[in-house]
Amino acid sequence: MSTPTNLHLYILAAPLVTAFVLNLLGRISRAWVMPLTLGPLAFSTIGSIMLLGQVLSEGGFSYTVGNWKPPFGIELLVDPLSALMLVLISGVALTATVSALPWVEREHPGSEHLFFTLYLILIAGLMGLVLTADAFNLYVLLEITSITSYGLIAMGKGRAPLASFNYIIMGSIGACFYLLGVGYLYILTGSLNMADIAAIVKTLPQSAALATAFAFAMVGLWVKMALFPLHGWLPNAYSLAPTGAGLLFAPLMTKVTIYLMIRVILNLFTPEYVFFSHPLVQSGVVWAAAIGIVCASSLALAQRDLRRMLTYILIAEVGYMVGGFWLANAQGMTGAILHIFNDAVMTLCLFLAAAAIASRTGSLSFENLRGLYKTMPVTMAAFTLGAFSIIGVPPTCGFFSKWYLLQGAVQAEQWGFLAALLFSSLVNAIMLFRIFELAYFSDDHGDHHAGDHSHHAPAVQEAPLPMLAPLVLTAAALLVIGLGTGPLVQVIRQVLPQFF
Template identity: 70%
Template sequence: MSTSNLHMYVLAVPLLTAFFVNLLGRISRRWVAPLVLGALTFASLASLCVLGKVLRHGSFSYTVGNWQPPYGIELLLDPLSALMLVLISVVALFASISAIQSVRQELPGQEHLFFTLYLILIAGLLGLVLTADAFNLYVLLEITSITTYGLIAMGKGRAPLASFNYIIMGSIGACFYLLGVGYLYLMTGSLNMADIAGILPTVDGTAAVATALAFILVGLWIKMAFFPLHGWLPNAYSLAPTGAGLLAAPLMTKVSIYLMVRVMFWLFSSDFLFLQNPLVSTLVVWAAAIAIVSASCLALAQRDLKRMLTYIIVAEVGYMVGGIWLANSAGMTGAILHIVNDALMTLCLFLAVAAIVYKLGSGEFDKLQGIYRRMPVTMAAFTVGAFSMIGIPPTAGFFSKWYLIQGGIEAGHWQYVIALLFSSLVNAVLFFRIIEIGYFFKDGEQHGHEKKEEAPLLMQAPLLISAVALIVVGLGSGPLVESIIKLALPAGF
């Protein structure tokens, strides 16, 4: 195994393991867990090595099959994509430790089918992060979407209906993206991102190029559930099997935001985006502010923990989209740091929900009474995740929000700053309500002798690690920003 194409192994190992999980899982279900965990552990370690290499030797590109770009498919490894590789593989690893337990309970006998899709989804996400080819990106986008449709449809009750809705919405999003790429191809005759970026300034016909950008952005906004286009997400993620929500919730929206950054600054340029038509960026920041406020209000109306969290995800998408379109260094830093932090926070909260659902069967608020007595470890970690969502120092959520607010003030977008603060307050209300239900209300019948009934150790361990990670990343966000994120910012920031 040569180290020059280590990133290919990061991508290939989950993909190939998916095949073996299906094959060997049919013979005996006992094969599933070691194969999945082995593949993801390898992917995590290898992606850490890749990140180290990129930081030491600078970014490099890799051509698959030695077909030189712009004709062949190019993979780009810069600090941003290497950071995302690490984030995806590590989050996927911890999510899968817990998912194995919850799938065993929720979908007995179907573990091998579930984890086949699960691993292909991870491979698709890793590929999305690596690729530097606009059409390849479309194919990988559909790979991740199709596997997610399947995973969601494995849920009970209304889940297939939610999945079908997601199929319709997701296909519209993907088709819009493809249409945008088609326009760019007609204008430039190329599909390689760097190549298109080089040709675009020489092309006249800004209307067609602007249309292409609009189609691509709307396509990605549907995929990331940016507020008015978020309709599919809450149902899909809350009705999916808990194991699927564990992986999809922290990663899918965040990777879509990464893709938006890629497209905006590697395919187009910041001059094109912000200087030619400053009205557009103002409009998008307004849309983000409205998204944050509305999604937070919708979260208030929910009576189920999982559904509440899905609306918080929609609000967080607004944070990051707004941060990127602020068009200044602080906003961009905050948005990219928030991609990392939000993935970890969502992971932590969903792991806690998975443990609760494992024990109680669902996350309805009525069932949560006295939960702090019954599951103290789970709820302690949940509280850390909740503090991070609210933005209480020293948890990670505080620092990225700080950058975002700073960026908002610098850019003079006060509506965005107010939306962020409002959303923090709403999050505080949301989570303190759960803490109140779980801590202070008493179960009439079981009063005095509530037994401790924690989820299995294998569900608690990743939860505790993710809670600790939130504090560690929070305390280490200074060095993280200095050594990685500053390098990962697009040119000109």
């Protein structure tokens, strides 16, 4: 344990404080919007990379806000995993924002500052979630992120307010469940601090109350992360949300919630309790995740719109991580945590590509994707790389997390989960190659040809640079992360429980 510094607080505070400044200054001049969104996020990104370096060299630490000692005060935990998550969140948010800025300008002229106020608070909330070591604060921060995202989704066009309302209902149920779980725990242990609760839980006898607490907390989080079949709110909410908001939601929201599930299992209820006191529950969850993967992948196959298809892929990926972690062995857990990072980056890549395509074609329904390899070669190259990662083609990062997940499934002899993972890879391949095919065979509609001249290469019409640059960067990151899997796994291994 190293001595605490305040760096993580600055990382957290930067977007939070600027959100309010932006709200005020943005009313005076729209010119403030760009520096006041990119500035704090860039600051947080650099800060979290420094923090990660510090944690890796000197070890993690716990921080007590206001110097109130736990279990009474608010505790923040900075360990290798949460530091890594901070890098992920700030990095992804920064990249997404570069592309989101022109979108917000286009879709919400005049209210950019309002949009980005919510947006920055949401990012601050996500950062708080990965740092907190207090079960009740976790609830509060979860609601902060949820409420801001309800607002952001409702800013979308058409049926977006309805989708947001649907999300509010489901999200509130999820949050209530989690809170009920914490309530039970509080009755049982008299504490809200995670480490404190974990220490007391170990001494408690098995009881229905504890099991109820756990069940409530878990189901609550599952709703929030859209684990199949609790996913109903997600496809509409994410595909109807403003494009700029979708870029942030898709890579981060489900992944951070999965991180929370992992924290709750590792640091609150302890893995001994979760996995080994109810073995049937453990394998039951893995099976449920496997079924979820199969169903979500099949639903994705039925979509005729690129963004909606991606949202169903997102739901299938949630199953990967939940099932992988519940395999309850080192390989599966490593795979699940690794997949949090990989999935965030590859989802970002695909959503950025979708946004770039939409900037030229307007709609993302499949008919509009024809001939894109000719008109948007760079965008499609990046999309292809992202798609390969989703399918799990080496050496993109998606392959390596899948490798660990498969290995975990073999080790745990969970053949159903193994089959589901392979099935999903194949379905992803079918789905994405269908898109490649559409984008590759431009001159398909013989009847639409005005003449022979349309047969020749149409002019290249790439997306604007602010959308293209983050996309290319993210696509390159897929390869870099893939080849850097070794070091990443070593960091992840540090936080895994040692008893495996």
